[in-house]
Amino acid sequence: MAMWLRAGNQAGRAARLARLRTVENGLAGASLDTLTAVVPQLAAAAAANTTWTAAAAATSSWHTTGRHFASGSSGRLAPAAAAAVPATAAQAADAAAAEAAAADPAGADAAVGAAAGTKPGGGEQADAFALVREEVDCVTERLRRDIFTEIPALERAAEYFFRAGAEGKRLRSSMLLLAASALAPAPPSLHHLTIDPAPPAEHPQDVRRRQQRIAEITELIHVASLLHDDVIDSSGTRRGKKSLNAVVGNKVAILAGDFLLARASVSLASLQNSEAIMLMSQSLEHLVAGEILQLTADADEAASMDHYLRKTYCKTASLMANSCKAVAVLGGHSQADCHAASEYGRHVGLAFQLVDDIMDFTCTASEMGKPGLNDLRSGLATAPVLYAAEEHAELLPLIQRRFKEEGDVEAALGMVEASSGLQRTRQLAAFHAAEAVAAVQGMSAPATQHAAEHRAGLLQVTQRVLDRKK
Numbered sequence: 001m002a003m004w005l006r007a008g009n010q011a012g013r014a015a016r017l018a019r020l021r022t023v024e025n026g027l028a029g030a031s032l033d034t035l036t037a038v039v040p041q042l043a044a045a046a047a048a049n050t051t052w053t054a055a056a057a058a059t060s061s062w063h064t065t066g067r068h069f070a071s072g073s074s075g076r077l078a079p080a081a082a083a084a085v086p087a088t089a090a091q092a093a094d095a096a097a098a099e100a101a102a103a104d105p106a107g108a109d110a111a112v113g114a115a116a117g118t119k120p121g122g123g124e125q126a127d128a129f130a131l132v133r134e135e136v137d138c139v140t141e142r143l144r145r146d147i148f149t150e151i152p153a154l155e156r157a158a159e160y161f162f163r164a165g166a167e168g169k170r171l172r173s174s175m176l177l178l179a180a181s182a183l184a185p186a187p188p189s190l191h192h193l194t195i196d197p198a199p200p201a202e203h204p205q206d207v208r209r210r211q212q213r214i215a216e217i218t219e220l221i222h223v224a225s226l227l228h229d230d231v232i233d234s235s236g237t238r239r240g241k242k243s244l245n246a247v248v249g250n251k252v253a254i255l256a257g258d259f260l261l262a263r264a265s266v267s268l269a270s271l272q273n274s275e276a277i278m279l280m281s282q283s284l285e286h287l288v289a290g291e292i293l294q295l296t297a298d299a300d301e302a303a304s305m306d307h308y309l310r311k312t313y314c315k316t317a318s319l320m321a322n323s324c325k326a327v328a329v330l331g332g333h334s335q336a337d338c339h340a341a342s343e344y345g346r347h348v349g350l351a352f353q354l355v356d357d358i359m360d361f362t363c364t365a366s367e368m369g370k371p372g373l374n375d376l377r378s379g380l381a382t383a384p385v386l387y388a389a390e391e392h393a394e395l396l397p398l399i400q401r402r403f404k405e406e407g408d409v410e411a412a413l414g415m416v417e418a419s420s421g422l423q424r425t426r427q428l429a430a431f432h433a434a435e436a437v438a439a440v441q442g443m444s445a446p447a448t449q450h451a452a453e454h455r456a457g458l459l460q461v462t463q464r465v466l467d468r469k470k
């Protein structure tokens with residue numbers, strides 16, 4: 001457990017963390033019809049389609065489990081549900097992070113650093129990404145070949161996202177394969193470090209190949225969402241290059257995303273595991289819900305930390321949480337370990353996005369591969385701005401009008417810099433990284449030295465997410 005979590009009033013802290021978890025678990029369990037509840041336009045469409053609404057009501061998890069953040073099809077939050085929505089999430093996380101900083105000046109940052117620097121058995125710790133690089137390379141190469149050999153027009157999409165050297169750190173695949181090994185009873189065999197020759201529709205014969213498929217599916221879903229996102233944002237660049245839509249136009253870029261999603265669906269079905277299918281499908285649903293939440297936010301929502309956290313869970317953390325859990329499920333691990341894997345992914349995802357939001361203010365355009373202050377310029381108030389608005393009330397109208405008036409972006413930047421917004425966002429990111437560390441430390445004991453090293457790799461990833469500069 002992170003150092004700062006041990007200090008101070010345990011009962012109060014436990015209550016706050018429990019509240020935070022309740023809220024976020026509510027989000028993790030959110031189902032299809034939450035869309036109708038959070039997006040009024042869709043609610044109206046759903047109300048007009050009684051067949052769909054009845055079917056959704058009969059099958060949805062929020063009706064059956066009570067884990068929901070809205071009720072009915074009115075399109076507005078019902079009071080009881082609204083109380084459980086992240087009205088408390090921001091406050092709980094903020095309070096916990098702020099208290100952490102006060103109780104321990106080194107903060108959650110240090111706790112993560114200490115855990116991430118631990119090598120089982122002593123000595124210098126191996127690079128977490130290097131531990132799984134060979135296997136990740138196989139997954140990437142399979143994706144690349146498979147996609148563009150089948151549809152040459154997609155070659156450019158494959159080139160953009162799966163080409164060696166242009167694919168980024170492949171954080172998602174690396175995390176997933178680290179998690180697979182951290183929980184495994186034995187290391188993967190040598191043949192798992194070769195490219196899987198089976199076609200996407202063929203049921204993978206062994207557990208490790210099935211887990212590799214989750215890494216593959218996760219990359220496909222992630223890239224598909226970016227292709228669509230660049231169309232929605234009219235973005236001309238991605239990862240420092242022209243975006244696909246800028247090169248081939250919106251229609252082909254959208255279809256390329258659709259193709260990747262279709263391919264992911266085939267691969268997912270081939271796993272023949274309904275829980276894994278459910279988990280990955282939910283992450284898809286959340287991606288779309290997150291994008292719609294962002295796109296349709298009204299003035300109050302644009303200025304709301306709750307809304308921001310909900311959107312961030314949906315757009316970034318859900319895919320990481322659900323894919324990590326799917327890997328554990330396919331490994332046949334205990335419910336507790338599957339839950340820990342999910343928690344790890346969720347907290348890493350939230351920390352990742354918070355750091356991203358900080359970098360939008362602190363990094364140069366060339367470091368990020370996209371224009372600086374991109375969020376502000378596209379009208380988005382992220383955590384640093386929302387925190388800054390608590391200290392500078394005059395920021396609120398700028399947020400609500402999406403920084404559209406001349407000088408708004410510069411004025412907002414000045415207020416963020418004159419506030420503790422960036423520092424508090426960093427604390428919140430460190431809080432989530434510390435929670436990710438705690439999730440790994442709560443997993444059942446590693447079965448082998450190999451598992452222990454990969455578990456240490458998962459811890460190191462949390463530090464790398466906090467430290468990343470691009």
Ligand code: FPP
Binds near residue numbers: 221257287291
């Ligand atoms: C990047 O957001 C975008 C996402 C994380 C997800 C986008 C999701 C959709 C477009 C919904 C459709 C989903 C699928 C699977 C087709 P950003 O604009 O905040 O970040 P950026 O700076 O990287 O563009």
Ligand code: MG
Binds near residue numbers: 229230233235
């Ligand atoms: Mg975008």
